[in-house]
Amino acid sequence: MAIKKTVSGAAEALKGVKDGMTLMVGGFGLCGIPENAIAELVRLGVSGLTCISNNAGVDDFGLGLLLKKKQIKKMISSYVGENAEFERQMLSGELDVELIPQGTLAERCRATGAGIPAFFTPAGYGTEVSEGKEVREFDGKMYVMERAFKPDFALVKAWKGDEAGNLIFKATARNFNEAMAMAGKITVAEVEELVPIGALDPNEIHTPGIFVQRIFQGKDYEKRIEKRTVAN
Numbered sequence: 010m011a012i013k014k015t016v017s018g019a020a021e022a023l024k025g026v027k028d029g030m031t032l033m034v035g036g037f038g039l040c041g042i043p044e045n046a047i048a049e050l051v052r053l054g055v056s057g058l059t060c061i062s063n064n065a066g067v068d069d070f071g072l073g074l075l076l077k078k079k080q081i082k083k084m085i086s087s088y089v090g091e092n093a094e095f096e097r098q099m100l101s102g103e104l105d106v107e108l109i110p111q112g113t114l115a116e117r118c119r120a121t122g123a124g125i126p127a128f129f130t131p132a133g134y135g136t137e138v139s140e141g142k143e144v145r146e147f148d149g150k151m152y153v154m155e156r157a158f159k160p161d162f163a164l165v166k167a168w169k170g171d172e173a174g175n176l177i178f179k180a181t182a183r184n185f186n187e188a189m190a191m192a193g194k195i196t197v198a199e200v201e202e203l204v205p206i207g208a209l210d211p212n213e214i215h216t217p218g219i220f221v222q223r224i225f226q227g228k229d230y231e232k233r234i235e236k237r238t239v240a241n
Contacts, residue, residue: 010217011019011172011173011206012173013100013172013173013206014173014174014218014221014222014223014224015172015203015224015225016223016224016225017206017225018045018071018225018226018229019045019046019048019049019199019225020052020178020187020223021223021225022046022049022197022199022223022224023046023049023050023053023197025138025162025195026050026053026055026161027055028055028056028057028058029056029057029058029062030055030058030059030161030162030165031058031059031060031158031160031161032050032058032059032060032160032161032162032163033060033061033062033118033158033160033162033163033185033189033192033193034046034047034060034061034062034072034164034189035062035065035070035163035164035165035166035185035186035190036062036063036071036166036179036182036184036185036186037063037182037184037185038063038064039066039067039070039071039233039234040181040182040184041166041178041179041181041182041183041185041186041199042066042072042166043069043164043165043166043199043227044071044131044166044199044227044229044230044231045199045225045228045229046197047071047072047074047075047164047228048065048074048145048163050075050080051074051075051078051080052238054078054084054104055078055080056079056080057080057082058075058080058081058082058083059081059082059083059084059085060072060075060081060084060085061085061086061114061118061158061160061189062081062084062085062086062185063086063088063093063096063111063114063184063185064086064087064088064089064090064092065084065086065089065092066091066092066235067091067190068092068094070231070233072084073092073094073095076092076094076095076104076132077094078182079098079103079237081104082104082105083104083105083106083107083108084104084105084107084126085107085109085114085158086106086107086109086114086203087106087108087109087110087114088110088111089106089108091236095133102134107150108138109138110132110133110138111134112114112119112130112132113130113133113138113155114185115185115227116128116130116155117155117156117157117158118158118189118192119188119191119192120157121157121158121159121160121191121192122189122190122191122192122220123191123216124190125157126156126157126165127154127155127156127157128154128155129145129147129152129153129154129155130153130155131150131151131152131153132150132153133153134151134152134153135151140155140237142155146214146238158192160189160192160193160194161193161194161195162193162194162195162196162197163192163193163194163195163196163197164189164191164193164226165186165189165190165197165198165199165216166181166182166186166198166199166200166202167179167198167199167200167201167215167216168182168201168202169200169201169202169203169204169209170198170200170202170203170204170221170224171203171204171205171206171207171208171209171218172203172204172205172206172224173206173210173218174198174217174218174219174220174221174222174224175214175216175217175218175221175228176190176198176200176211176214176216176218176224177209177213177214177215178215178216181184183215186216187215187216190216190220190221191216191220193222195222195223196220196221196222196223197221197222197223197225198216198221198224198225199224199225199226200224200225200226200227201227201230202226203224203225
């Protein structure tokens with residue numbers, strides 16, 4: 010019999026989150042971000058966090074809400090160009106920032122979930138990205154060694170999930186969520202629709218419930234567009 014992993018909401022799902030922890034946060038831009046979990050982190054007031062996420066949200070949404078409250082000590086990201094407060098904190102030295110090529114970030118997340126401690130990639134060789142890292146030559150080409158992450162929690166958002174933690178992501182909201190869901194010591198999934206065990210087609214499941222420790226029904230999701238472009 011499958012083990013039910015449902016919790017009552019974000020407050021119960023984030024029990025155990027403490028100051029100074031490292032959190033993986035799913036999403037790409039404003040697509041597929043765990044809004045309820047982020048709101049709960051704001052409410053808890055935890056600080057000194059290291060957040061691993063493709064980007065840092067915008068000033069009034071996503072991880073931007075945590076930056077506004079100065080709850081994040083370090084951001085490990087790929088793209089951060091839409092957040093003025095992020096820029097201010099980085100330039101003033103208030104925020105430690107590690108910028109990573111997007112493919113490398115994705116692979117470090119995947120390696121974490123797969124139990125691979127490190128891998129070699131040509132991305133970033135000869136740039137600031139490779140400073141302080143081991144470099145090796147393979148078949149006449151130089152590669153940089155990148156290490157897997159060590160997150161305490163992974164916070165992800167899915168379209169549908171069942172009570173056993175099996176998840177289905179919708180379209181581009183799959184982004185970093187799938188890899189991060191595999192990587193947390195404790196993975197918390199919030200879903201738009203929570204269904205009974207057996208209600209999901211096994212062939213459509215993207216993340217098996219074995220990787221998820223806590224799942225809850227989210228609410229009040231905003232369907233934002235990060236940057237609207239229209240024709241003249």
